[in-house]
Amino acid sequence: MVGRSGVPRTSAVRIVSVYPELLGTYGDVGNVRVLERRLSWRGLDAEVLSVSVSDPLPTGGDLYVLGGGEDEAQQRALEGLRRSSLARAVAAGAQVFAVCAGLQLLGRSMAGVDGVVHEGLGLLDLTTSRLRERVIGEVLAATTTDIGLPVLTGFANHGGGTVLGPAAQPLATTTRGRGNDGRTGGPEGAVQGNVLATYLHGPVLARNPTLADWLLERAVGAALTPMPHDVADDLHDARAARG
Numbered sequence: 749m750v751g752r753s754g755v756p757r758t759s760a761v762r763i764v765s766v767y768p769e770l771l772g773t774y775g776d777v778g779n780v781r782v783l784e785r786r787l788s789w790r791g792l793d794a795e796v797l798s799v800s801v802s803d804p805l806p807t808g809g810d811l812y813v814l815g816g817g818e819d820e821a822q823q824r825a826l827e828g829l830r831r832s833s834l835a836r837a838v839a840a841g842a843q844v845f846a847v848c849a850g851l852q853l854l855g856r857s858m859a860g861v862d863g864v865v866h867e868g869l870g871l872l873d874l875t876t877s878r879l880r881e882r883v884i885g886e887v888l889a890a891t892t893t894d895i896g897l898p899v900l901t902g903f904a905n906h907g908g909g910t911v912l913g914p915a916a917q918p919l920a921t922t923t924r925g926r927g928n929d930g931r932t933g934g935p936e937g938a939v940q941g942n943v944l945a946t947y948l949h950g951p952v953l954a955r956n957p958t959l960a961d962w963l964l965e966r967a968v969g970a971a972l973t974p975m976p977h978d979v980a981d982d983l984h985d986a987r988a989a990r991g
């Protein structure tokens with residue numbers, strides 16, 4: 749594997765699992781496991797750093813992964829992230845992958861469990877307010893970003909509704925189920941620079957292995973050896989075909 753600099757990469761890929769005790773709802777910590785396994789199947793080393801909210805985030809990660817969280821856990825994660833060096837790591841070129849509460853936390857603002865609007869990290873140009881009716885259910889979304897697969901599958905469960913600003917692009921458009929703002933046919937997820945975020949659980953990288961590889965390629969700065977089509981790809985295709 750040849751990295752961004754053209755020099756073969758010898759060091760392990762550093763994946764930082766951000767506050768898994770708070771941001772791990774619906775098995776989202778499984779996303780980290782999928783990333784690690786897909787590197788190891790190719791003979792590449794991964795170093796997974798699971799960092800608790802009581803510890804500082806390392807700045808030298810290649811890929812920072814945030815999952816979903818219940819409202820109170822999300823609030824605690826916000827306090828930790830505010831103190832953290834995540835924005836500096838992103839400015840230095842690290843990639844970020846965030847799900848649901850993770851997406852909301854990286855935005856400009858979000859309405860907390862108390863109804864009060866809290867400032868987010870501002871890494872994504874989006875704002876989140878409370879929806880009248882919680883979004884729960886299966887989602888299919890046609891990708892609008894070049895991530896190498898046409899349809900994303902996952903399930904959503906969130907009480908916040910998100911609107912993107914001009915600097916953030918949607919990751920996809922929902923064709924079944926409801927998107928960021930609770931509408932079918934509306935935007936799903938967000939992409940801005942090194943940050944990719946989605947509302948989808950599953951874990952979403954287990955359901956969409958191509959998305960996992962796309963993130964890994966960006967994190968290592970090089971193309972990865974293609975993997976043979978396996979059972980995870982079959983399941984993705986079967987779900988996507990349900991339309």
Ligand code: GLN
Pocket residue numbers: 773815816817818819822847848849850905906907908909
């Ligand atoms: N607590 C947030 C909401 O309900 C995020 C939920 C989640 O991560 N599943 O909108």
